[in-house]
Amino acid sequence: MTVRYEFDVVVGESQVLIKLSEDLVPVLRTNTAALAASIDYAQPKRGLLDRRRFDRTQRALLCRLFPSASDFAPLAQEFDVRWGQHLRTELFAAANRVLASIGDDGSVSYPLDAVDDWIRVLGQTRMLWVHRTITGDPMSEDVRVRSAGVYTWMQQRLISALRPELAEVVRA
Amino acid sequence: MSVYRVVVFNDDLNTMVLVTDVINRACGVPLPEAAAMMRRIHTEGCSTVGLLPTRDDAESMAARLLGFGLRVKVEANR
Numbered sequence A: 001m002t003v004r005y006e007f008d009v010v011v012g013e014s015q016v017l018i019k020l021s022e023d024l025v026p027v028l029r030t031n032t033a034a035l036a037a038s039i040d041y042a043q044p045k046r047g048l049l050d051r052r053r054f055d056r057t058q059r060a061l062l063c064r065l066f067p068s069a070s071d072f073a074p075l076a077q078e079f080d081v082r083w084g085q086h087l088r089t090e091l092f093a094a095a096n097r098v099l100a101s102i103g104d105d106g107s108v109s110y111p112l113d114a115v116d117d118w119i120r121v122l123g124q125t126r127m128l129w130v131h132r133t134i135t136g137d138p139m140s141e142d143v144r145v146r147s148a149g150v151y152t153w154m155q156q157r158l159i160s161a162l163r164p165e166l167a168e169v170v171r172a
Numbered sequence B: 001m002s003v004y005r006v007v008v009f010n011d012d013l014n015t016m017v018l019v020t021d022v023i024n025r026a027c028g029v030p031l032p033e034a035a036a037m038m039r040r041i042h043t044e045g046c047s048t049v050g051l052l053p054t055r056d057d058a059e060s061m062a063a064r065l066l067g068f069g070l071r072v073k074v075e076a077n078r
Helices: A024-039 A048-065 A073-101 A116-128 A143-162 A165-171 B016-027 B031-044 B055-067
Strands: A007-011 A015-020 A107-111 B004-009 B046-052 B071-076
Touching: A007 A143, A015 A024, A015 A143, A024 A048, A024 A073, A024 A116, A048 A073, A048 A116, A073 A107, A073 A116, A073 B055, A116 A143, A143 A165, A143 B016, A165 B016, A165 B031, B004 B016, B004 B031, B004 B055, B016 B031, B016 B046, B016 B055, B031 B046, B046 B055, B055 B071
Parallel strands: none
Antiparallel strands: A007 A015, A015 A107, B004 B046, B004 B071
């Protein structure tokens, strides 16, 4: 298959302009909204079975998004008490800001000093589909691996535009 | 004396460029050293990216790295 997505980035003095191909707009909106919904503790729950199913899915996703910061369970739990809510709230807010920035025509204008929102959301959205042991591949036949690969590709395009010097440093 | 260290682990999902960028900016490590740490993570499976005097400082750095999707641990520096 051929991937025809476009994700062009121009970095200005205070704004980052991103131009998405039109077919990427619904993809990004749907998946960013799914990420936000998955980490939103406040969203209304329906019946008990739905809640249980959602909670289980959510717990698994949160483990993938924010893996344990210690091998020692009590310390990992203390870390989660101190930082877990902050991490979830931060990602939730970033996902909503990213979502709000995507224009219907695929144009995005985002403050340069907040563009980490995009880097985080593009990276963390992959956790909806894959674990860290899987390398994303935009050409894969497997839709989960392909989706993760497209997101890695977009994140890489963005970082490379923001910091072109990184490519040389990494190659050295 | 630094008593806590922050260790970043390798994964198959995050790119070398992202890992270098995040270590550089989130940990305040100069770019060439951040790239060297990234290479160590890639070849040896992990690298210490910060040695900090308090657990709170180490956890704060770990939280910044986790926010970018890196796999990280806080360990007592014995």
